[in-house]
Amino acid sequence: MKFGVVVFPGSNCDQDCFYVIKDVLKKPVRYIWHQDIDLDGLDCVILPGGFSYGDYLRTGAIARFSPLMKSIAGFTRKGGSVIGICNGFQILLEAGLLPGVMLRNRGLHFICRYVYIKTENNDTRFTGFYNAGQILKIPIAHNEGNYYIDASGLKELRDNNQIVFRYCSDSGEVSERFNPNGALDNIAGIINKKGNILGMMPHPERSSEKGLGSEDGYFIFKSVVNFLEKKRA
Amino acid sequence: MIKPDVYHSLGLSDKEYQDILKILRRQPSNTELAMFSVEWSEHCGYPRSRRWLKLLPKTGKYKTLIGEDSGGIIIDGLAIIFKMESHNHPSQVEPKQGAATGVGGIIRDIFTAGARPIALLDSLRFGPLSQAYNKYLFTGVVDGIQFYGNCVGVPTVGGEIYFDQSYAGNCLVNAMCIGVARKDKLVRARAFGKGNPIMYVGSSTGRDGIGGCSILASHEFKAGEEKRPTVQIGDPFTEKCLIEATLEAINTGYVVGIKDMGAAGLTCCTSEMASAGNSGMDIELQAVPRREENMEPWELMMSESQERMLICVKKGKEEQIKKIFLKWGLNASVIGKVTDSGLVTIRDNGKIVAQIKAHALTKAPVYDMPYKKPGYLRKLNKLALNKIPKPKDYNKVLLKLLAAPSITNKAWVYEQYDHMVQTNTMLLPGSDAAVLRLKGTKKGVAATADCNSRYCFLNPYRGAQIAVAEAARNLVCSGAHPAAVTDCLNFGNPEKPESFWQFKNCLEGIADACKSFNIAVVSGNVSFYNESPQGAINPTPTIGMIGILNDVNNACSQNFKQEGDAIILLGYCKEELGASDYLKEIHNLTKGNAPQLDLKLEQAVHKTALEAIERGLVNSAHDCSEGGLAVALAECCVSNKEKMIGANINRLNYDLRADALLFGESQSRIILSCSNDSVEKIRKIAKKFKTPFSVIGKTCGRVLRILKAEEELIYLSLEDLYEEYNGSLKKKIEG
Numbered sequence: 001m002k003f004g005v006v007v008f009p010g011s012n013c014d015q016d017c018f019y020v021i022k023d024v025l026k027k028p029v030r031y032i033w034h035q036d037i038d039l040d041g042l043d044c045v046i047l048p049g050g051f052s053y054g055d056y057l058r059t060g061a062i063a064r065f066s067p068l069m070k071s072i073a074g075f076t077r078k079g080g081s082v083i084g085i086c087n088g089f090q091i092l093l094e095a096g097l098l099p100g101v102m103l104r105n106r107g108l109h110f111i112c113r114y115v116y117i118k119t120e121n122n123d124t125r126f127t128g129f130y131n132a133g134q135i136l137k138i139p140i141a142h143n144e145g146n147y148y149i150d151a152s153g154l155k156e157l158r159d160n161n162q163i164v165f166r167y168c169s170d171s172g173e174v175s176e177r178f179n180p181n182g183a184l185d186n187i188a189g190i191i192n193k194k195g196n197i198l199g200m201m202p203h204p205e206r207s208s209e210k211g212l213g214s215e216d217g218y219f220i221f222k223s224v225v226n227f228l229e230k231k232r233a
Numbered sequence: 234m235i236k237p238d239v240y241h242s243l244g245l246s247d248k249e250y251q252d253i254l255k256i257l258r259r260q261p262s263n264t265e266l267a268m269f270s271v272e273w274s275e276h277c278g279y280p281r282s283r284r285w286l287k288l289l290p291k292t293g294k295y296k297t298l299i300g301e302d303s304g305g306i307i308i309d310g311l312a313i314i315f316k317m318e319s320h321n322h323p324s325q326v327e328p329k330q331g332a333a334t335g336v337g338g339i340i341r342d343i344f345t346a347g348a349r350p351i352a353l354l355d356s357l358r359f360g361p362l363s364q365a366y367n368k369y370l371f372t373g374v375v376d377g378i379q380f381y382g383n384c385v386g387v388p389t390v391g392g393e394i395y396f397d398q399s400y401a402g403n404c405l406v407n408a409m410c411i412g413v414a415r416k417d418k419l420v421r422a423r424a425f426g427k428g429n430p431i432m433y434v435g436s437s438t439g440r441d442g443i444g445g446c447s448i449l450a451s452h453e454f455k456a457g458e459e460k461r462p463t464v465q466i467g468d469p470f471t472e473k474c475l476i477e478a479t480l481e482a483i484n485t486g487y488v489v490g491i492k493d494m495g496a497a498g499l500t501c502c503t504s505e506m507a508s509a510g511n512s513g514m515d516i517e518l519q520a521v522p523r524r525e526e527n528m529e530p531w532e533l534m535m536s537e538s539q540e541r542m543l544i545c546v547k548k549g550k551e552e553q554i555k556k557i558f559l560k561w562g563l564n565a566s567v568i569g570k571v572t573d574s575g576l577v578t579i580r581d582n583g584k585i586v587a588q589i590k591a592h593a594l595t596k597a598p599v600y601d602m603p604y605k606k607p608g609y610l611r612k613l614n615k616l617a618l619n620k621i622p623k624p625k626d627y628n629k630v631l632l633k634l635l636a637a638p639s640i641t642n643k644a645w646v647y648e649q650y651d652h653m654v655q656t657n658t659m660l661l662p663g664s665d666a667a668v669l670r671l672k673g674t675k676k677g678v679a680a681t682a683d684c685n686s687r688y689c690f691l692n693p694y695r696g697a698q699i700a701v702a703e704a705a706r707n708l709v710c711s712g713a714h715p716a717a718v719t720d721c722l723n724f725g726n727p728e729k730p731e732s733f734w735q736f737k738n739c740l741e742g743i744a745d746a747c748k749s750f751n752i753a754v755v756s757g758n759v760s761f762y763n764e765s766p767q768g769a770i771n772p773t774p775t776i777g778m779i780g781i782l783n784d785v786n787n788a789c790s791q792n793f794k795q796e797g798d799a800i801i802l803l804g805y806c807k808e809e810l811g812a813s814d815y816l817k818e819i820h821n822l823t824k825g826n827a828p829q830l831d832l833k834l835e836q837a838v839h840k841t842a843l844e845a846i847e848r849g850l851v852n853s854a855h856d857c858s859e860g861g862l863a864v865a866l867a868e869c870c871v872s873n874k875e876k877m878i879g880a881n882i883n884r885l886n887y888d889l890r891a892d893a894l895l896f897g898e899s900q901s902r903i904i905l906s907c908s909n910d911s912v913e914k915i916r917k918i919a920k921k922f923k924t925p926f927s928v929i930g931k932t933c934g935r936v937l938r939i940l941k942a943e944e945e946l947i948y949l950s951l952e953d954l955y956e957e958y959n960g961s962l963k964k965k966i967e968g
Binding site (some may be wrong): 009010012013015019020023049050051053054055056109111112113139141143170203205206210211212213229 | 384385468473474647648652657659661785
């Protein structure tokens with residue numbers, strides 16, 4: 001089993017994701033330069049956080065045109081697993097691999113701090129290690145995390161159980177008060193219908209070791225490993 | 234014949250112009266005149282400060298490394314490189330871009346040494362927030378730092394923010410960057426080896442920032458001046474690519490030397506790299522990538538366009554280096570070569586437009602500036618305590634201090650900065666110092682920036698010593714051994730003897746304090762002319778200090794951890810209210826003298842706290858500084874909003890005025906909390922180092938209560954403390 005971490009010019013969480021896979025999870029991993037289109041031998045591709053191409057036009061709007069994104073679309077059609085974190089999530093939205101769009105944070109400021117999210121769907125390959133409704137302590141760091149989708153899109157997300165994480169209080173209360181960025185329905189992370197592409201604004205790679213303040217994010221990667229190992233067996 | 238108003242407008246004096254004629258033995262060309270003006274400006278050549286900077290110790294208990302543009306220490310084969318630099322004048326003119334390019338510049342100083350930047354800190358000072366322009370500057374500067382730092386992927390982990398009337402016409406933006414490299418991967422800012430190619434990499438050159446350092450940074454602000462065109466524009470995306478490409482290039486081993494084109498751009502890079510390498514350089518300007526048409530040679534030499542660097546490459550390896558930069562979408566072109574002539578030769582289409590000895594350009598004249606103690610100090614230093622009315626309600630005073638912008642919690646600011654990227658931040662902002670792990674080792678680095686400029690105004694020598702002592706104390710509270718210093722020296726017009734006296738005294742204070750702690754000053758920056766029609770700023774020698782944690786798991790934070798812990802005070806309280814925030818905020822007085830400082834006592838307190846922390850006996854540690862004991866205790870109670878814990882302080886045995894006991898700013902004090910069975914062990918450690926030790930109360934409940942003998946001075950709920958401490962800044966900014 002092998003992980004790949006995408007490097008766009010301007011990615012800045014690529015090395016953090018690489019570190020977690022290699023040194024915490026202790027699994028094989030390689031970098032994928034944005035101009036490479038070869039994903040052979042990879043089982044899970046991570047689109048990391050950062051400011052791809054400076055995010056100068058609109059977050060993720062330039063990155064979606066990189067040749068690599070075509071390969072990633074093909075990779076997912078064949079069932080490959082993809083995790084988009086923060087800027088990675090924004091790119092997946094721009095590329096149409098996940099539904100919805102990202103608006104600027106309600107408060108018009110960049111926000112970097114720990115938040116709590118509730119596991120709304122633990123029946124996915126990315127969340128198998130969590131209990132239903134489990135509350136995770138995990139940091140966010142973004143300017144554009146205000147998720148939006150139209151009413152029919154939201155209904156579809158709900159009907160298909162595609163909402164994976166929602167912002168909440170430390171005791172699990174999901175309400176506007178605990179919504180850091182104005183995201184519709186407190187949505188922090190979603191999955192595609194097929195269940196092999198996860199996009200989330202919070203950073204699991206920043207909360208994968210106790211010493212950093214939380215290891216709740218670690219189990220996202222661990223869940224994927226578990227899924228891939230089972231699949232192989 | 235060049236007329237005096239031409240060289241005057243470039244910031245050169247008559248005497249300097251005569252020196253230039255002597256060096257060249259002919260009239261300078263326009264380009265040459267421009268080159269001298271920037272290299273001999275205070276910003277680049279330090280003509281007014283150099284004599285005094287020599288006082289600073291260059292060695293200390295940790296092995297030091299001092300490069301051309303930064304410095305650092307070596308531990309276990311790792312080099313920790315760091316530096317702080319000012320970007321005051323540009324920020325006063327255009328706060329967002331001024332601050333952003335300040336951050337960009339200091340990051341470049343670190344990665345051009347071969348070190349990966351791992352953290353940023355900022356020391357910021359503005360006039361009072363009650364004035365609209367100061368609010369604009371403050372929010373603009375914060376926006377610039379988040380805009381640049383977040384994109385470039387270097388966490389902003391700490392710093393300080395003060396508000397004082399003296400900064401109303403001239404804000405201060407001091408940015409510090411820390412980087413890490415394997416010792417054998419470091420490079421210097423030198424060009425040598427005859428025939429080695431000189432490459433220009435990074436952004437193209439435009440007309441932005443022309444004369445930034447000579448015109449902007451080396452004069453005070455006068456009323457009604459328009460200086461916006463001299464501010465540079467930052468591009469953090471290009472910088473991020475430049476970091477990765479540069480580190481990749483250095484890793485090939487083909488880079489002989491490299492330097493950031495910061496202040497004074499190409500002029501500074503060509504002359505200083507040649508001078509440091511004892512060589513010469515022959516440059517063809519036609520090969521310089523540019524983004525504007527018809528640029529004159531002098532404009533190309535003076536431009537301060539951002540995100541550019543000059544590299545001296547091993548002959549024959551140009552293509553390999555070029556490939557790396559092209560991969561990251563950056564310019565890379567050979568613009569000249571190293572010579573052994575000792576001359577910097579600048580050509581435009583083959584024609585020589587400037588030819589100057591590198592050493593002559595980089596050896597700015599040294600001036601012995603006259604200095605004089607300001608007359609106003611005698612009166613200001615006198616403080617008759619009996620004339621200060623005692624407050625009726627100490628609770629109100631404490632709440633007001635907790636809400637004062639210089640003291641209150643800065644979460645509104647640091648939550649706009651990505652302080653976690655790179656996943657090394659073990660202690661997040663909001664405690665005494667930031668702590669970062671060094672991946673692959675057990676060790677950690679702690680960092681802080683400190684200066685109480687009111688102390689420095691009232692007593693420059695002692696104020697500067699206190700800045701060093703407090704920085705060290707902050708590091709100790711986080712579990713680190715103070716290791717080395719970078720200083721960012723912000724002062725008024727050095728041509729005024731009173732201002733220069735402040736500079737000289739502060740410098741002596743820093744030097745003496747650092748020698749006493751046995752730590753070196755490895756890098757720094759001088760910023761003069763911080764004056765506006767409203768007057769000079771308070772003397773502000775900002776101290777950036779790093780410390781080493783032998784085991785990063787020992788990192789200690791300031792907030793109380795559990796109910797029933799004993800609260801210990803190391804050091805003791807004196808009847809000192811001079812220069813305090815209490816006098817300023819409550820009585821509107823900037824008066825008295827800075828608190829006393831006994832460096833022996835300070836070190837005894839540090840040794841005690843460090844040993845206790847390293848032996849795992851301590852649950853929290855916090856320095857007492859602005860606002861005194863009461864503010865420090867309140868911070869211990871509420872600085873972790875997820876787990877606030879009250880305290881009952883009922884064993885303060887001091888015969889002092891109540892306001893001095895609560896809000897006096899006596900130095901060398903640390904508040905510890907520990908479980909009851911550790912108390913005797915810590916008492917023994919304190920005895921060993923002859924440190925004053927007292928148990929002053931315990932953690933408990935939902936209230937902070939402070940008694941003096943039987944009298945209850947403070948009784949406040951955690952919610953009330955939290956409201957003032959955490960909510961005030963946001964309220965003042967957003968309303």
